[in-house]
Amino acid sequence: MSDETGRKRVARLFDIRRIIGGLFLLYGVILTVAGLLDGQSAVDKAEGVRINLWTGVAMIVTGAVFLIWERLRPLDTPAPTEDPDPTD
Amino acid sequence: MANHLALAAQDLRLDVNWLDYTVLALYFVTVLGIGLAARRAIRTSLDFFLSGRSLPAWITGLAFLSANLGATEILGMAANGVQYGVATVHYYWIGAVPAMVFLGVVMMPFYYRSKVHSVPDFLRKRFNGQTQLLNAITFAVAQILIAGINLYALALVMGALLGWPLMLSIVVSAAIVLAYVVLGGLSSAIYNEVMQFFVILAGLIPITVLGLIKVGGFSGLADKVKSSSLGEPGLHAWANTGSADANPLGAHWIGIVLGLGFVLSFGYWTTNFAEVQRGLSARNTRAARLTPIIAAYPKLVIPAVTVIPGLVALVLFNDLGKPGGPQYNEAIPLLMGDLLPNGVLGIAVTGLLASFMAGMAANISGFNTVFTYDIWKSHVKKDKPDEYYLRLGRLATVAGVVLGVGTALIASGFSNIMNYLQTLFSFFNAPLFATFIIGLFWKRMTAWAGFWGLLTGTIAAFATYILFKVGVIDFGTELNATFWGAGTAFVVDAIVSVAVTLLTTPKPESELRGLVYGLSDASIADDTVKGDTAWFRSPIVLGTGALILAAALYIPFI
Numbered sequence: 001m002s003d004e005t006g007r008k009r010v011a012r013l014f015d016i017r018r019i020i021g022g023l024f025l026l027y028g029v030i031l032t033v034a035g036l037l038d039g040q041s042a043v044d045k046a047e048g049v050r051i052n053l054w055t056g057v058a059m060i061v062t063g064a065v066f067l068i069w070e071r072l073r074p075l076d077t078p079a080p081t082e083d084p085d086p087t088d
Numbered sequence: 089m090a091n092h093l094a095l096a097a098q099d100l101r102l103d104v105n106w107l108d109y110t111v112l113a114l115y116f117v118t119v120l121g122i123g124l125a126a127r128r129a130i131r132t133s134l135d136f137f138l139s140g141r142s143l144p145a146w147i148t149g150l151a152f153l154s155a156n157l158g159a160t161e162i163l164g165m166a167a168n169g170v171q172y173g174v175a176t177v178h179y180y181w182i183g184a185v186p187a188m189v190f191l192g193v194v195m196m197p198f199y200y201r202s203k204v205h206s207v208p209d210f211l212r213k214r215f216n217g218q219t220q221l222l223n224a225i226t227f228a229v230a231q232i233l234i235a236g237i238n239l240y241a242l243a244l245v246m247g248a249l250l251g252w253p254l255m256l257s258i259v260v261s262a263a264i265v266l267a268y269v270v271l272g273g274l275s276s277a278i279y280n281e282v283m284q285f286f287v288i289l290a291g292l293i294p295i296t297v298l299g300l301i302k303v304g305g306f307s308g309l310a311d312k313v314k315s316s317s318l319g320e321p322g323l324h325a326w327a328n329t330g331s332a333d334a335n336p337l338g339a340h341w342i343g344i345v346l347g348l349g350f351v352l353s354f355g356y357w358t359t360n361f362a363e364v365q366r367g368l369s370a371r372n373t374r375a376a377r378l379t380p381i382i383a384a385y386p387k388l389v390i391p392a393v394t395v396i397p398g399l400v401a402l403v404l405f406n407d408l409g410k411p412g413g414p415q416y417n418e419a420i421p422l423l424m425g426d427l428l429p430n431g432v433l434g435i436a437v438t439g440l441l442a443s444f445m446a447g448m449a450a451n452i453s454g455f456n457t458v459f460t461y462d463i464w465k466s467h468v469k470k471d472k473p474d475e476y477y478l479r480l481g482r483l484a485t486v487a488g489v490v491l492g493v494g495t496a497l498i499a500s501g502f503s504n505i506m507n508y509l510q511t512l513f514s515f516f517n518a519p520l521f522a523t524f525i526i527g528l529f530w531k532r533m534t535a536w537a538g539f540w541g542l543l544t545g546t547i548a549a550f551a552t553y554i555l556f557k558v559g560v561i562d563f564g565t566e567l568n569a570t571f572w573g574a575g576t577a578f579v580v581d582a583i584v585s586v587a588v589t590l591l592t593t594p595k596p597e598s599e600l601r602g603l604v605y606g607l608s609d610a611s612i613a614d615d616t617v618k619g620d621t622a623w624f625r626s627p628i629v630l631g632t633g634a635l636i637l638a639a640a641l642y643i644p645f646i
Binding site for chain 1: 107110147279282294298427428
């Protein structure tokens with residue numbers, strides 16, 4: 001594996017859209033399941049709305065949008081410039 | 089009804105269970121995992137956000153917004169919503185968007201093209217080393233004070249979560265942040281910053297929706313605000329600002345426009361290191377200019393999830409901010425406890441905790457960068473090997489966290505943390521903005537004018553605040569005092585800068601190329617990439633669009 005492809009692979013893995021997308025999918029699934037199993041007291045607390053279910057579904061959709069976006073428009077990372085930022 | 093509410097308000101302890109802790113744990117596993125993995129995989133060349141100047145505008149724009157939209161901002165703006173009502177939108181529509189557009193359209197090219205690593209570094213190039221040192225010291229102090237605010241807020245949420253006393257929460261929170269900065273480093277800190285932004289939104293939107301349902305929708309909310317302690321003026325942004333006494337802000341419209349809209353806001357957005365740095369990591373000048381402008385669009389709609397919950401809290405918890413009742417800052421945690429069932433509650437708690445940690449991590453890293461490079465390396469010990477500065481930076485991190493514990497206790501003395509924050513901004517950012525703006529547009533302005541203007545401006549802001557505190561000058565509200573403090577600092581800085589300039593010799597033009605408006609540096613190559621010239625990527629077009637929207641959004645709330 002050349003340095004260049006290795007760098008690209010790492011860059012894709014750490015694309016913030018993948019991380020947010022993955023986390024939101026996971027959270028979405030957890031909340032959706034919780035929402036389906038919520039007892040009456042949880043529903044009553046949220047003014048009669050199954051808020052876990054709704055939030056869960058919305059988070060799944062958001063997560064999916066991030067992942068699709070990342071898939072369709074991968075980040076092109078040009079080689080870093082020769083003078084590294086002195087702050088790192 | 090009232091009885092139940094009073095109970096809810098006194099008992100801030102959130103009813104969290106294993107589900108919420110799972111959500112919280114998943115988040116921190118992700119962040120620390122990224123930190124550890126990034127540390128191994130991305131050694132030098134590819135630190136995503138800082139080095140290489142390789143990022144497209146949408147990422148830097150997101151990072152720019154996230155750097156501002158921490159939990160301090162969220163809790164503080166909701167607190168303002170309770171205290172001042174709809175007028176809080178001024179912080180967004182006049183107090184942020186115009187300055188963000190200005191930064192992108194006018195100032196960013198100077199920052200980006202001069203290849204500086206920080207704001208004090210820019211001052212060294214434009215003025216002299218003394219100006220750099222002065223700004224670096226005030227910046228370092230400000231970061232420690234703001235770190236204290238974040239720490240205090242973090243402890244507030246931890247206390248609500250676990251029922252711990254404040255001091256214990258502060259110390260434990262500080263230890264967690266220290267471990268997290270040392271473990272994950274700066275890269276995971278910035279990832280966390282962007283992630284917390286989305287997580288906190290996922291927590292705030294359900295609060296807003298459920299809150300609105302509870303008070304009977306928008307019309308129900310408006311009715312109830314009218315009969316609350318704020319009354320009718322709580323629903324308007326501009327009405328009654330002809331006199332400072334007739335509106336909840338206690339501010340005259342001139343104070344709002346010049347103090348908040350011009351000096352405070354431009355001072356914050358155009359000279360704040362944490363913000364400007366996000367633009368510096370963009371891949372070219374165009375992307376750097378678009379950074380704050382792209383961030384301005386989401387900023388326009390954020391008040392929907394901060395000010396509305398604030399108003400809901402105002403009508404639901406009638407002892408909020410009263411003696412004996414909970415503080416204004418607790419508006420959002422109170423609503424979380426009252427409305428969110430386990431699950432979503434975990435998301436909201438995670439968003440808040442993550443966001444305070446990200447905020448404090450950003451303050452601490454800003455502090456150690458400026459301390460190491462702009463104070464120590466530039467002025468104390470110049471030619472040491474790189475490891476020396478690295479070690480120094482680590483020590484500065486520890487020292488910063490320890491000092492933050494002290495300043496957290498100062499922050500705990502303010503009922504509304506946003507007011508405290510604005511007070512700090514009026515001390516540090518307002519004079520800096522005056523120096524910047526004159527230095528950018530007036531090439532004759534001399535090196536020492538930069539130094540003396542900054543010094544006297546800062547002292548003037550302090551003096552104004554102290555005179556207000558001891559009762560010599562009466563500005564009515566704390567908020568109004570920050571508007572006037574900022575204005576005074578700006579004017580004093582400007583007058584002193586002009587006076588000193590006329591008495592000293594200017595720098596030769598050759599040293600000012602690329603740093604002053606109208607003196608372009610011909611040696612800088614054009615760095616536009618394909619697609620940059622499309623009209624919808626024009627900073628001017630997008631910036632104008634944001635300004636028009638900001639004005640239009642005011643219409644229903646005049």
